[in-house]
Amino acid sequence: MKEDIQDLLVAAIKKSLEDLKIDKVFNEEIYLDLPADARFGDLSTNIALRLKKTLNKSPHEIADAVIEAIKPHLEEPQLKGCIKDIKAQGQGFINFYLDEKYFHRYLEEIIMPGTESMRPNIGLGKRVLVEYVSANPTGPLSVAHARQAAVGDTLANILSFLGFDTKREYYLNDEGNQINILGESVALRIRELNGEKIEFPENYYQGEYIYTIAQQIKDKKLEPEDISKYAVDYILSIIKKELDDFGVKFDYWYSQKGLRESGKIEEALNLLKEKGFLYEKEGALWFKSTIFKDDKDRVVVKSDKSFTYLAPDIAYHEEKYRRGFKWLINLWGPDHHGYISRLKAAVQAFNHESDSLSIVIVQLASIFREGKSVEMSTRKGQYITLREVLDEVGKDASRFFFLMRRTSSHLDFDLGLAKKQTPENPIFYIQYAYARISSILRQGSKPVRKQSDLSVLNEKEEIELIKKLWQFLYILKICSSIQDPYMLTVYLQQLAEAFHKFYDLHRVLGEDDALTHGRLELIEAVKIVISTGLDLLGISKPEKM
């Protein structure tokens, strides 16, 4: 089973269409999906429905013909014995029923160390750079950043697992307006601490941490620039610690200051100019992003000769490609959505495919405490921080809560609920399954590798559990293709459910040695998959609870 059965079957369907000579009129992609219900087999294709119009025949007629044509191809070595039945059902779906023997072999693969199923290479080593959080180092991380951190980290984990060569990056806005304001905020607080009476502007940073920094350097008589630098370094150390406690790590911290000092911004702009994508108007320099379907052209150099934020960003992303990355994934807050088309325009101006840059908008999380919304304002320092969430509900529950909704949707995060150690809290349902399996494995003798005969596993709940395990890779592939890890949380709940159902009806440790062995292997496999899944989510796996 070197190849994924899904890919093999798609290839077989293609061949059968060629045999029927309808591949000429149908060159769209062939999908093989998980059916809505177990009654419709294990894999399903809708080609007969999609061919109805072109061929002017009933879907069932087409389906029957395809089924006949595909049968010889199922006898080829890699597929032989995998398919138990093919049927045309419903409005004309072609449904594949996989043989139990195939599932038993699949189960074996999960348990055997180092096999394909738990080390897939779907990504083929393609180099991916996931950029996320990238919060200005002007204060502690907020919950918005926390959600980005959880999503970005998990997405990167999944891509790595699937065989992409994945790196994680934090883009550091370590200079510019906000940093200046930060420095001035600290400078003002120093004067205040030294007994001066001051007016503190409303748009300055008002958080407590500004006092802390001021306190530390109030006697040092630093230049404004050094105050900013000190403040940035101090805040960055806090951010790094917060992320570390949240289980989030980065391979690179890419400095905007470093980028500017390297001269790469001018270089990138010059290149754009040579390509004819820049022009002057009203004293400013504009990027002709409308050529690439942006709503309007964008300023890159302001009339006072300073850069807009877009200029370093253009250079930065071109630099990502030059560093060898083939797929760029950026996680942004919803306030940046208007920015997508101009950055996509920029990468296209440098001759990169529009699809090689994926922008994932991570919607905000509203924090609730006992059903009441908690108001947030960054400037006033009145916002819930990642630190507070971590202190209050812990890493496991907070990561899970940030991941359990579609990333593009708003998320209501009730701190009270996340804290509860009750069945209302879905994370415990999964961890409980894990702990339960661990407990059984502690009592049962260790499964003997290669010796157990897995064909003893024929009960409905056993087969369903194996099928659920088999769907693991399929789910991860979807996560990768939609760049959203939330489906993994849904899947793990379903897997835990399938396990609990099995457990309730069938005894693992019983009289029959062969059956006991088989079932020990089964739950061992469930443990491996839950374990892998929780690792990807960055959530701990309790042997006991």
Place this chain on the structure above:
RNA sequence: GCGCCUGUAGCGCAAUGGAUAGCGCACUGGCCUCCGGAGCCAGGUGUACAGGUUCGACUCCUGUCAGGCGCACCA
């Protein structure tokens, strides 16, 4: 005014254009002589509204209504 996200059961949410729209909570009843009852089983109502595209729409498009967020030559 413009843009983005959302509208599914009493509540919180799922369904990568597919088949009889699922899960948790809450409510009612049942299941521990037995591997962890933080579990399992049974009980039921729903796609905001109006059009359109499609063989097929919770999903895509247009409009209306409702909620959240954002709209700089800021970052």
